[in-house]
Amino acid sequence: xxxxxxxxxxxxxxxxxxxxxxxxxxxxxxxxxxxxxxxxxxxxxxxxxxxxxxxxxxxxxxxxxxxxxxxxxxxxxxxxxxxxxxxxxxxxxxxxxxxxxxxxxxxxxxxxxxxxxxxxxxxxxxxxxxxxxxxxxxxxxxxxxxxxxxxxxxxxxxxxxxxxxxxxxxxxxxxxxxxxxxxxxxxxxxxxxxxxxxxxxxxxxxxxxxxxxxxxxxxxxxxxxxxxxxxxxxxxxxxxxxxxxxxxxxxxxxxxxxxxxxxxxxxxxxxxxxxxxxxxxxxxxxxxxxxxxxxxxxxxxxxxxxxxxxxxxxxxxxxxxxxxxxxxxxxxxxxxxxxxxxxxxxxxxxxxxxxxxxxxxxxxxxxxxxxxxxxxxxxxxxxxxxxxxxxxxxxxxxxxxx
Ligand SMILES: Cc1cc2nc3c(=O)[nH]c(=O)nc-3n(C[C@H](O)[C@H](O)[C@H](O)COP(=O)(O)OP(=O)(O)OC[C@H]3O[C@@H](n4cnc5c(N)ncnc54)[C@H](O)[C@@H]3O)c2cc1C
Numbered sequence: 001x002x003x004x005x006x007x008x009x010x011x012x013x014x015x016x017x018x019x020x021x022x023x024x025x026x027x028x029x030x031x032x033x034x035x036x037x038x039x040x041x042x043x044x045x046x047x048x049x050x051x052x053x054x055x056x057x058x059x060x061x062x063x064x065x066x067x068x069x070x071x072x073x074x075x076x077x078x079x080x081x082x083x084x085x086x087x088x089x090x091x092x093x094x095x096x097x098x099x100x101x102x103x104x105x106x107x108x109x110x111x112x113x114x115x116x117x118x119x120x121x122x123x124x125x126x127x128x129x130x131x132x133x134x135x136x137x138x139x140x141x142x143x144x145x146x147x148x149x150x151x152x153x154x155x156x157x158x159x160x161x162x163x164x165x166x167x168x169x170x171x172x173x174x175x176x177x178x179x180x181x182x183x184x185x186x187x188x189x190x191x192x193x194x195x196x197x198x199x200x201x202x203x204x205x206x207x208x209x210x211x212x213x214x215x216x217x218x219x220x221x222x223x224x225x226x227x228x229x230x231x232x233x234x235x236x237x238x239x240x241x242x243x244x245x246x247x248x249x250x251x252x253x254x255x256x257x258x259x260x261x262x263x264x265x266x267x268x269x270x271x272x273x274x275x276x277x278x279x280x281x282x283x284x285x286x287x288x289x290x291x292x293x294x295x296x297x298x299x300x301x302x303x304x305x306x307x308x309x310x311x312x313x314x315x316x317x318x319x320x321x322x323x324x325x326x327x328x329x330x331x332x333x334x335x336x337x338x339x340x341x342x343x344x345x346x347x348x349x350x351x352x353x354x355x356x357x358x359x360x361x362x363x364x365x366x367x368x369x370x371x372x373x374x375x376x377x378x379x380x381x382x383x384x385x386x387x388x389x390x391x392x393x394x395x396x397x398x399x400x401x402x
Contacts, residue, residue, distance in 0.1 A: 094320075170188045209359065233246050
């Protein structure tokens with residue numbers, strides 16, 4: 001007689017954030033993370049290997065969401081004092097300052113890197129020199145791989161660990177660990193949404209056809225300043241500092257930034273993301289701030305808006321003031337709702353076309369370079385060339401506060 005199976009019920013695929021907590025916890029490695037036809041990783045259970053222990057259900061943040069860090073709630077504006085670090089970072093380089101503090105404690109830092117094959121994956125480093133790999137936001141969902149297991153191993157060996165990522169990835173780690181570790185510092189980013197790695201592959205293919213070889217991409221390059229961040233492609237990683245870029249376009253005209261900001265290529269779970277507010281699970285949250293109003297800080301080179309939610313997070317921030325300028329910022333000036341994602345009615349059509357159109361046809365359809373786009377691009381470039389940014393910002397400020 002055949003026995004009745006009692007297989008685990010993981011969260012439905014539309015709410016799965018792909019954090020890998022279920023796959024990392026399975027004692028029989030019966031769960032693998034596999035890409036769906038939108039390019040996002042989802043857990044797939046090998047029924048032959050599954051022993052029905054259901055541990056995967058208990059660690060799934062989709063089935064058991066948690067928001068527990070509202071104890072401190074202080075906010076700061078932060079700028080790394082090393083200008084090269086700040087230039088390479090998305091905003092003020094606060095992440096590097098925190099990571100440096102962990103490495104000085106003989107710790108390990110985890111974050112998202114871009115591989116030579118242009119995949120965005122999580123990895124770890126143990127030296128200050130290697131931290132450059134993590135700098136700058138990669139606007140593609142990163143693969144966690146075996147990082148949750150490695151974090152646990154380092155913590156159990158008594159090492160300090162800093163784990164950075166999107167809020168859902170942090171929640172996955174916390175659920176997977178099942179207990180609080182004094183030496184774990186979690187850092188999440190304010191996250192608009194995570195776009196599809198499969199669409200990103202198509203973008204790279206399209207750009208290689210149009211513009212020639214690419215070996216490195218910076219999603220928020222500051223050659224034209226923080227306020228006019230551009231997507232930049234480089235022929236090699238070393239070209240980043242010498243600024244020998246082969247391609248540079250802003251969010252008004254670059255196909256990837258336009259699709260990312262439209263929300264059309266986001267993971268489905270981002271639409272009902274529970275982290276669009278100040279409810280967080282991390283020790284520290286990092287985001288962009290365009291204008292601080294703090295004398296001397298608004299220099300168009302980037303500032304991080306940093307919120308601390310726990311006492312151990314506060315202790316770390318107290319120790320980064322040699323490396324970074326840290327100025328307390330009134331919490332009341334921080335919006336309660338820090339992000340808004342929406343379900344784009346075209347989303348399903350986009351992913352259908354992704355698998356049926358060539359790269360060129362796909363981007364011409366969903367990110368066309370129309371006359372309006374070219375005019376916007378020219379306008380922004382003109383404003384930058386004539387150094388009119390500050391003048392326009394002051395007029396905006398005057399009109400808003402009139
Ligand atoms: C997908 C995404 C969307 C974002 N959306 C917003 C937003 O809407 N509003 C806002 O204010 N800020 C947003 N941010 C955060 C912001 O861009 C900066 O990361 C933040 O201000 C920290 O900047 P920094 O200069 O201190 O550090 P940086 O040196 O820029 O540090 C980068 C940090 O981001 C992590 N990271 C980079 N790429 C990824 C990735 N793909 N997945 C997980 N972690 C990653 C790295 O591990 C590192 O911890 C987003 C970041 C990402 C990755």
